[in-house]
Structure formats: C-alpha cells, structure tokens
Amino acid sequence: MGSEYAIEAEGLRRVYRTRTGWLRPRREMVEAVRGVDLTVRRGELFGLLGPNGAGKTTTIKMLNTLLIPTSGTARINGFDVVRDTREVRRRIGYVFGGDRGLYDRLSGLDNLRYFAELYGVPARDQKRRIAELLELVGLTGREREPVDGYSRGMRQRLHIARGLLHRPEVLFLDEPSIGVDPVAARELRQTVAGLAASGTTVLLTTHYMAEADELCDRIAVIADGRIQALGTPAELRHRADGRRVVEIEAYGVPDTAVAALRDLPGVRETALEERGALQLLTVQSDAHVDVQGDVLRELAGIRLGRVNSREPTLEDAYVAIVNAS
Amino acid sequence: MLRTLLIGTLLHAKHLSRSPFEIALALVIPLVQATLAVYLFRAGDEPHRLLEAAVGAGLMGIWSSVLTGSGGAIQRQRWHGTLEMIMLAPRHPVLMILPITAASAVTGTYSLLATLLWGRLIYRIPLDFRHPVAFLVAAVVCVVGLSMFGLLMASTFVLLRNANALANPLEYPIWLLSGMLVPIATLPSWTVPIAAVLPTTWGARALREATSGGPVWPSAGVCLAISAACLVLGALFLVSFERRARAAGTLALS
Ligand SMILES: Nc1ncnc2c1ncn2[C@@H]1O[C@H](COP(=O)(O)OP(=O)(O)OP(=O)(O)O)[C@@H](O)[C@H]1O
Ligand SMILES: [Mg+2]
Numbered sequence: 001m002g003s004e005y006a007i008e009a010e011g012l013r014r015v016y017r018t019r020t021g022w023l024r025p026r027r028e029m030v031e032a033v034r035g036v037d038l039t040v041r042r043g044e045l046f047g048l049l050g051p052n053g054a055g056k057t058t059t060i061k062m063l064n065t066l067l068i069p070t071s072g073t074a075r076i077n078g079f080d081v082v083r084d085t086r087e088v089r090r091r092i093g094y095v096f097g098g099d100r101g102l103y104d105r106l107s108g109l110d111n112l113r114y115f116a117e118l119y120g121v122p123a124r125d126q127k128r129r130i131a132e133l134l135e136l137v138g139l140t141g142r143e144r145e146p147v148d149g150y151s152r153g154m155r156q157r158l159h160i161a162r163g164l165l166h167r168p169e170v171l172f173l174d175e176p177s178i179g180v181d182p183v184a185a186r187e188l189r190q191t192v193a194g195l196a197a198s199g200t201t202v203l204l205t206t207h208y209m210a211e212a213d214e215l216c217d218r219i220a221v222i223a224d225g226r227i228q229a230l231g232t233p234a235e236l237r238h239r240a241d242g243r244r245v246v247e248i249e250a251y252g253v254p255d256t257a258v259a260a261l262r263d264l265p266g267v268r269e270t271a272l273e274e275r276g277a278l279q280l281l282t283v284q285s286d287a288h289v290d291v292q293g294d295v296l297r298e299l300a301g302i303r304l305g306r307v308n309s310r311e312p313t314l315e316d317a318y319v320a321i322v323n324a325s
Numbered sequence: 326m327l328r329t330l331l332i333g334t335l336l337h338a339k340h341l342s343r344s345p346f347e348i349a350l351a352l353v354i355p356l357v358q359a360t361l362a363v364y365l366f367r368a369g370d371e372p373h374r375l376l377e378a379a380v381g382a383g384l385m386g387i388w389s390s391v392l393t394g395s396g397g398a399i400q401r402q403r404w405h406g407t408l409e410m411i412m413l414a415p416r417h418p419v420l421m422i423l424p425i426t427a428a429s430a431v432t433g434t435y436s437l438l439a440t441l442l443w444g445r446l447i448y449r450i451p452l453d454f455r456h457p458v459a460f461l462v463a464a465v466v467c468v469v470g471l472s473m474f475g476l477l478m479a480s481t482f483v484l485l486r487n488a489n490a491l492a493n494p495l496e497y498p499i500w501l502l503s504g505m506l507v508p509i510a511t512l513p514s515w516t517v518p519i520a521a522v523l524p525t526t527w528g529a530r531a532l533r534e535a536t537s538g539g540p541v542w543p544s545a546g547v548c549l550a551i552s553a554a555c556l557v558l559g560a561l562f563l564v565s566f567e568r569r570a571r572a573a574g575t576l577a578l579s
Contacts, residue, residue, distance in 0.1 A: 016574055061577075066409055068572045089415035100406030105343040106336060114336045117329050118414040118421065146343075162410075 003078030006170050006201035007040035007063060011072035013225075014058050032058040034225035035072070040203060040218075042077075042169075045196040047216035048205045051322055055225040056205040057096075060172050063203070064094050076170055090120070093168030095159050097178035102147050108134075108158050109143040112165065119166040133161040136191065153184040160191065170201045177206060189215055209315040221318060223325040233314055240284070240312035240320055243268060246292050248281040249305030260298055266291050269320050278305065284316055326420065333424025334431065337398070341432050351432070354386055355439035356447075363448045376452065379444040380532050384467065384525070386436025395426045395475035399482035408483075409576050418563040419476070419556075422483065426475030430468045437464065459542075460535035466545045467532060470524035473555035480562035486575045524551040 014033040019025045033055040040046045048056050061067040063074050065085050073080065079087040103111050109130065116126045134140045137157035147155065156176065163171060173192065177185045185208075193215060196202050206212055212219055213233045221229045221236070229236060253272060258281070261270050266289030273280045281299075285291040292309060341347055361382055399422075402408040411421045444450040454460045520526045527548035534541045570576050 064413065066413065066571060066576060067574055068568070086415045089413055094410075094413055096406075098406075101410050102405075103336070103340050103407060104405070105340050110336055110339065114332065115410070115414075117332045118411060118416065120415060123328065 003075065004042065005039045005075075006042045006044070006077055007038065007046070007074070007203060009036055009038040009059075009063065009072065009074040012036040012038075012059065012062055012069050012074055013071045014055075014062055014067060015070045032225055033062070036222070036225075036227055038220065038227070040201060042201055043196065043199050044217050045192070045202045045204065045215055047212040047219040048203060048222060049207075049209075049212055049219055049318060050205075050222035054222045056222060057174055058225075059222070060094075060174050060203065060205065064092050064172050065089055066094075090166070091169045093163035093166070093171045095163035095171070095173050095176055097156065097175035097180075099152065099155060102155060102158060102162075104148045105146060107144050107146050108139055108150070108154075111147060111158065112143075112162060115162050116165045121166055129165060130161075133164055136164075137161045138187070152179045153181060156180055156184075156188070160188070164195075168200070170203070171195065173202060173204045175205055175207065177208060177211060185211070209313070209318060213314045221321045223322050226325070228325045229321045236317045236321070237312070237314050238317075240317040242287050243284050243312050243316070243320075244287045244291075245310050245312050245316055246283045246285070246295060247306075247308045247310065248283070248295070248299070249307075250279050250281050250299065251277065251303040251305075253279050253281060253299070253302055257299060257302065261295060264291060264294050264298065265289065267295075269316075269323055271319050271323075282316070282319070284312065284320065329416070329420050330424055330427070333420070334427045337424050337428035338431050341398075341428055347432070351436060351439070354389070355383065355436050356443050359440050359443040359448065359450075363444065363450070376444075376450055376454075377533055377536050379441055379450055380437070380536050381529060383437030383440035384529050384532060386433055386440060389433070389436075392475075392478075395429060395479040396482050398425050398429065399479055403486070403577070406577070412483075412567060412570075412576055417560070418483075418567050419560045422479050422563060423472065423476050426479050427468075427472040429475060430471040433471065434464065434468050454536050455538040456535045456541060460532065463528070463531035463535045463541055463545055466548050467525075467528035470528045470548045470552045470555075473552040473559065474524050476559035477555045477562065480559050480566050483563065484566040484570050484573075484575060522551065524548050524555060527551065 012033055013031070013035055016030045016032055018028050018030065020028065032053075036055075036059055038059075048059065050056050058067065062069045063076065063081060065081050065088050068082055073082075075081065076088045077091055079091070081088050103114070106114070112130045112133070113126065116130060117123075121129055131140075134143050137160055139154060139157055139161065142150075142154065147158065150158065156179075160176065163173075176192075177188055180188060189211060192202060192204065196215075196217075204212070204215065216233060218230065218232050219236055220227050229239065258270050258272055261267060261281075261283060266285045267283055268286065269282075269284040271282045273282070283291060283295055292307070296304075296307070359379055359382060363378070399408065402411070402425075412418065414421055441450075441452060445452055527544045531541050531544035531548060533539070534544060
C-alpha cells in the first residue's frame with residue numbers, strides 16, 4: 001500500500017464526557033489527549049512512555065479504532081481509522097496487560113479458536129497457526145486447561161498469542177509486562193523484539209524504563225495528553241547530559257526536606273520513591289556543581305543508608321521531561 | 326460466515342454452561358416453572374391445559390435466558406474486557422453479537438425441555454403432543470425468533486453501559502404479552518398490537534398449536550418473518566450503535 005508509514009497521527013484529541021449521579025447528573029469533561037502528532041515507520045518498534053493518566057491508552061484506542069477521536073486524524077498503513085475501520089482492523093493486533101480480555105471459563109485453545117475464526121484466519125490454517133503461536137508463547141501442553149486456572153504470566157502469553165493470530169502488520173501493546181515476573185518479562189521482550197525484527201510494527205507502552213530502553217527504536221514521552229519529548233533512547237538520554245545524579249537511601253524524609261533540596265544551587269530535579277521501608281531519594285544536578293555535600297547537610301538528622309553518585313540514565317531523563325511538563 | 330456464527334454460538338454456549346450460577350439457575354428454574362404451571366392451571370380447573378401450560382412455562386425459561394443472555398452477557402463481556410476484543414474483529418458486528426444471543430436461546434431451549442421433563446416426572450403431565458414433529462420444528466423456530474429478538478435488544482446493550490437496568494423489568498411484561506403464561510385473549514385490548522409484533526407471541530402460539538391442535542405453520546411463518554425483520558433492524562442498529570459506542574467510549578467499562 002501507498003504509505004511508507006505504519007502509523008500516522010495528526011492533531012489527535014480526545015475528550016471524555018462523563019456523567020455522575022442519577023438524580024442530579026453532573027457533567028464533566030476530561031481532555032485525555034490534547035493534540036498528538038506521531039509517525040511510526042514500518043517495522044519500527046515505538047515506545048509510548050508517560051505517567052498514569054497521561055493519555056497513552058486513549059491514544060492507542062484511537063489508533064486501533066476502539067475510540068473515535070474528538071478531532072484530528074490517524075492512519076494505519078495509509079487507512080484512515082475512522083473511515084476505513086475494517087481495513088485497519090484487518091491489519092492490527094491489540095494486546096493489553098492485566099487479567100481481562102479473555103473467556104475465563106473456556107480453555108486457552110477454545111479462546112484462540114474463537115478469535116481465529118472471528119479475526120478471519122482461514123479455516124484450513126487455523127490449526128497450524130494456533131499450534132505455532134502456542135509454541136511461540138510457550139503454552140503448548142497447557143492449552144486444554146481453562147483460563148481460570150492460568151497464572152498471570154500465562155494469561156498474558158495467551159493474550160499475545162491471540163493478538164498475533166491474524167498476523168497483524170501493526171501491533172499495539174499496552175503495558176504487556178504489567179504483573180509479569182522478571183524471567184517471563186525477559187521472554188516477552190525477546191518475543192516482541194523478534195516480531196519487530198521480522199517486520200511487524202510495534203507500538204508499546206510500558207512503565208519500565210529499562211524495557212523501553214532495550215526494545216524501542218524511538219520513544220515518545222507523553223504527559224498531560226501531549227507529547228513532551230520524542231527521539232531515540234540515546235537522544236532522550238542526552239537530555240540529561242551535563243547532569244549528575246546522586247542517589248540516597250533514606251528513612252522517613254519529610255516533604256519539606258525534599259522541597260528544600262530543590263532550592264539548592266545546581267539542583268535540577270528531585271524525586272522520592274518508596275521502596276518498602278526504605279526511600280530512594282534521587283537528586284539531579286548540573287554535572288559541574290558538586291551538590292552531594294550540600295544535600296547531605298540538608299538531610300542532617302535523617303537516618304540515611306547508601307549514598308551513590310552516578311551518570312544519568314534514561315529514567316532520569318524521563319523524570320526530567322515529565323517534571324518539566 | 327455461517328461457520329463463524331456456528332463456532333461462536335457453540336463456544337458461547339460452552340462458556341455459559343460452565344458458570345455455576347447458570348447451572349444452578351438452569352436446574353431450579355424449570356422445576357419452579359413446572360410447579361407454577363401445574364398449580365396455576367389446577368386452580369383454574371383446566372387439567373387438559375396442563376401440557377400447554379408446561380410448554381408456556383418452558384418458553385418463559387428461554388425468554389429469561391435470552392434477556393439475561395443478551396443483556397447480561399454483553400454487560401459481563403464489557404466487565405471482562407472481551408467486548409472490546411470481539412468488536413475489534415474485522416467483521417460485521419452481527420457476526421460478533423448474534424452468537425451470544427443465539428447461545429442464550431439454545432441453552433434456554435434446555436429449560437423448555439427440562440420443564441417438560443419435570444412436569445412428566447413429578448406431576449405426571451402426559452406428553453401427548455398433537456403434532457410431535459411440528460412441535461420440534463416450532464421449538465427451533467422459537468429459538469430463532471428469540472435469538473433475533475435478542476440481537477435487536479443486544480444492539481442497545483452495546484451502546485448503553487447500564488442497559489441491563491432497563492431490560493430486567495422487561496422480563497415479566499413480555500411473558501404476559503406473548504401469551505406464554507395466560508392466553509392473550511384475557512389481556513387488555515391495548516396490548517394486542519404490541520403482542521402482535523413480538524416474535525415470541527407467534528412462536529409461543531405455534532408451540533401451543535402443536536401441543537393441543539391447530540394450524541402450526543402460519544404462526545411459525547409469522548414468527549420467522551418477524552425474526553427476519555429483527556435481524557435486519559438489529560444489524561442496522563448494531564452498525565450505528567457500534568459507531569456511537571466508539572464515539573462515546575462505552576465499549577469499555579471506564
Ligand atoms: N472512559 C473514560 N471516561 C472518562 N475518563 C476517562 C476514560 N478513560 C480514561 N479517562 C481519563 O483520561 C485520562 C487519560 O487516561 P488513559 O487511560 O489514556 O491514561 P494512560 O496514560 O493510559 O494511564 P495509565 O498509565 O494509568 O494506563 C485520565 O485522566 C483518565 O482518567
Ligand atoms: Mg493505560
């Protein structure tokens with residue numbers, strides 16, 4: 001087909017109208033996506049990163065025809081997502097993370113049979129295709145058990161097999177690795193990388209920076225419904241060039257202390273992450289300013305663990321981009 | 326296309342028949358219905374009407390199953406996130422929704438047979454159909470009518486997130502209107518036109534005629550004709566409602 005791009009989006013916007021309350025209905029409007037422009041080349045593995053509620057899922061659902069954009073246009077392999085819905089659906093696969101989206105009381109095999117039929121896999125190919133995919137996702141031998149009894153990781157793999165049944169040219173993966181153990185997550189990454197290598201275009205959302213860094217050719221960081229930064233992982237990492245990161249393990253850091261750190265000369269970003277009983281305090285600063293001494297002085301009286309100074313990672317760049325938005 | 330419908334119906338029926346809730350319902354309801362039929366009509370001093378009453382009660386079972394089937398199943402699929410997945414298929418939406426209502430009608434047919442069986446076992450209602458073959462055909466016609474009418478209703482469930490709150494109260498009026506429980510002649514006259522356009526009215530009538538004598542085929546024919554109209558209308562509604570659901574964002578739960 002004509003277009004050299006697998007995904008093209010121009011000025012995509014989506015407003016949700018919600019009504020709450022029966023007796024005195026209150027109408028609210030949420031502008032989930034506020035103008036997204038995006039092009040993804042064929043065979044590219046494209047990452048969409050952003051905090052909760054940034055509009056990632058909404059963007060994906062507009063691209064895969066589940067939602068009609070409030071304004072703007074999008075095309076998949078040259079087909080308009082609103083006008084040529086069926087042509088688009090023939091070419092896309094959609095996989096989302098979590099437990100939902102499968103018939104729990106049917107076996108994995110029955111689930112695949114049903115969707116193979118529904119997604120138009122020719123009858124004579126179904127058996128072979130299903131066996132192939134069960135093998136690919138490592139469910140061979142378990143396919144006759146009801147999905148009810150599957151573990152989280154098995155469900156996720158079944159989901160992926162289902163999404164690939166009709167050999168989609170463009171695959172949308174919305175947080176596919178959520179709740180999957182590290183070993184299974186690595187296998188998942190290999191599967192996704194393999195698909196991209198064989199020419200499938202993949203649009204992936206994830207909250208795991210390392211995953212995005214390892215897999216994606218390009219990444220868009222989306223926050224507040226707008227793309228805040230777009231580039232290769234290396235380009236995004238450059239955004240944190242000229243910076244240095246101090247990581248401090250601490251116990252019971254008050255918000256006031258974090259705010260005080262932000263005002264120190266040379267400090268650019270601060271982030272506080274809970275890790276069980278422990279807190280991980282990350283301070284980004286200009287590389288030529290040594291802030292470690294000032295930071296530790298500011299935290300005097302707070303119980304601290306390890307202190308570590310390092311080069312910035314993609315995650316630091318991401319934090320900087322999201323905080324700036 | 327037929328294959329898609331058939332496989333879809335089979336798998337949805339399989340899915341339904343594995344729910345412990347549905348199984349419990351399917352065991353108890355026909356028994357209740359047989360009992361109702363017997364006592365309603367014994368009190369009415371019409372013992373010759375027993376079999377007819379049992380058939381009517383069984384039909385109620387199918388109807389309940391289509392209502393909870395077309396409404397409940399679409400709602401449950403929305404909950405489980407499968408509604409989005411089936412609507413994403415590159416096919417006409419009828420191919421995705423009709424199997425769900427058809428599966429409900431098929432599992433509901435079981436309820437009809439079970440009602441008759443309970444009636445036979447416990448209350449010794451003699452199963453002497455006037456036209457046994459016509460009865461079977463009429464039963465199939467009823468299943469078709471119920472599936473198609475279910476499709477018409479299901480189209481609204483696709484659009485509206487809480488449509489089942491609207492549909493549940495429909496259960497009893499339609500039983501009455503279709504003459505499943507009492508003869509239509511005993512209902513007020515304003516109900517006649519409503520009853521006349523429900524495929525269930527004609528299906529129930531065909532079943533009753535096959536049970537106690539009468540020209541079965543005209544009623545069965547009308548039932549099929551109305552079913553066809555339901556199919557066409559349901560297909561039109563589905564296409565437009567599916568689009569509106571995508572605009573409103575109601576295919577998903579949130
Ligand atoms: N059906 C809906 N009705 C109303 N508001 C919605 C609906 N779906 C999403 N929203 C709102 O739109 C915004 C964007 O949501 P979206 O699900 O696209 O975010 P996301 O980036 O996928 O987040 P997450 O990382 O949590 O999955 C949020 O504010 C959310 O509350
Ligand atoms: Mg999301």
